[in-house]
Amino acid sequence: MSSFLRTGKKIVAIGRNYADHAKELGNAVPKEPFFFLKPTSSYIEPEEGPVEIPRGVIMHHEVELGVVIGKNGRDIKTSDAESHIAGYTLAIDLTARNVQDAVKAKGLPWSTAKGFDTFCPVGPFIPKSRIADLSKVGLHFSVNGTVKQSGTTADMIFKVPDLIAFVSSIMKLEEGDVILTGTPAGVGPINAGESFTAKLTYPDLEGQVLSEYTMKCVDRQGGYEFKGK
Numbered sequence: 001m002s003s004f005l006r007t008g009k010k011i012v013a014i015g016r017n018y019a020d021h022a023k024e025l026g027n028a029v030p031k032e033p034f035f036f037l038k039p040t041s042s043y044i045e046p047e048e049g050p051v052e053i054p055r056g057v058i059m060h061h062e063v064e065l066g067v068v069i070g071k072n073g074r075d076i077k078t079s080d081a082e083s084h085i086a087g088y089t090l091a092i093d094l095t096a097r098n099v100q101d102a103v104k105a106k107g108l109p110w111s112t113a114k115g116f117d118t119f120c121p122v123g124p125f126i127p128k129s130r131i132a133d134l135s136k137v138g139l140h141f142s143v144n145g146t147v148k149q150s151g152t153t154a155d156m157i158f159k160v161p162d163l164i165a166f167v168s169s170i171m172k173l174e175e176g177d178v179i180l181t182g183t184p185a186g187v188g189p190i191n192a193g194e195s196f197t198a199k200l201t202y203p204d205l206e207g208q209v210l211s212e213y214t215m216k217c218v219d220r221q222g223g224y225e226f227k228g229k
Contacts, residue, residue, distance in 0.1 A: 004068045004089070004125065005045070008176030011038040011120060012167050013064075013093055017182025018155050033158045033166045036110055038093070038180075042120040046213040051118045053192050053219055056226035057096040061190055062183035063141040063149050063198050065134075066091035066122060067160055069177040076168040081161035084173065088131060090123035090200040090211040092141070093180050097189070099226050116224070122178075123198070123211040130210060131202055134160050138201035139184055144194050151184025192219040 014035050016028075044051065053059045070086025093114070100113035131137060134153055141149040158166070163179055173179075190196055200211040 004086075004176040004178060005040075005043050005122065006176075008040055008069075008178055009174055011040060011042070011178050011180060012173075013038050013114065013180040014158070014163055014182045017157050017163075018151065018184050019157060020151075020155070020185035029157065033163055035167060036114060038120055039115050042115055042117060044118045044121050046121065046123065046215050049118075050216040050218045051094065051121065051190075052116070053190075053217055054096065054116055054224045054226065055220065056098075056228070057116075058098040058189055059217070060095045060097040060187050061141055061143070061148065061196060062093040062095060062187050063139045064091045064093055064180045064183050065137055065139060065153055065200070067164070067179040067181060068125060069164075069173045069175060069179070070128075072172060072174050073164075073168050074172040076165050076173070078161045078165045081164035082128075084164060084168075085128050085160075086125075086175075087128045088126040088200075089178065090126075090139075090198055090213070091178070091180055092121045092196075092198055093183065094119040094121070095187075096226065098228070102226075102228070112224075120180075121198070121213075121215055123200070123213050126200075126210055133203065136203040138199075140199040140201065141186070142197045143188075143190055145197075148188055149184050149186035151186075153181070155184065156182060190217050192217055
């Protein structure tokens with residue numbers, strides 16, 4: 001299932017799934033899960049090159065546990081959800097925050113803010129057998145060596161089986177799809193010329209490092225420009 005980058009049809013990104021993150025952005029904690037979609041064209045692996053920041057964009061980092069779906073399912077029961085998981089990946093939901101704020105103020109969709117090329121870095125596939133307890137995954141993110149995010153999946157509002165059940169009640173989950181499960185508090189900007197390091201640990205904050213990678217950020221040449229309209 002390490003081929004999910006080529007075979008998956010969608011990235012389902014869960015919003016506000018950590019209470020502290022919702023509060024830091026001034027958002028209400030949701031009563032049920034909600035999600036948006038990112039295009040699979042936003043995937044980038046660390047060895048593929050730098051993250052590109054479009055012109056006029058303030059880019060924020062959101063480190064997340066990505067759940068890789070292993071088999072198709074519709075209306076999946078919470079009790080059956082684990083059987084649909086192939087494994088995991090360390091993902092970053094990059095966000096054009098000023099673009100998102102502008103469109104939210106107008107009641108418009110977020111697709112532009114979330115869908116730029118290179119806006120979904122992902123690490124290698126982690127087989128399901130490597131993580132026995134999904135409440136003990138550590139997620140960490142640093143910029144130029146300074147820790148910005150450090151939390152655990154124990155703080156998720158909606159747990160992974162509930163997310164799988166909820167999403168599949170709306171749209172079929174297919175082999176290779178990825179669910180981004182939300183981000184801990186501490187999100188903030190990354191600028192061109194800076195580097196970031198993402199790390200996933202298990203079984204706790206000082207536990208074994210299952211995935212870690214570093215990437216540089218650069219200004220994108222050409223393409224879209226946000227002018228604050």
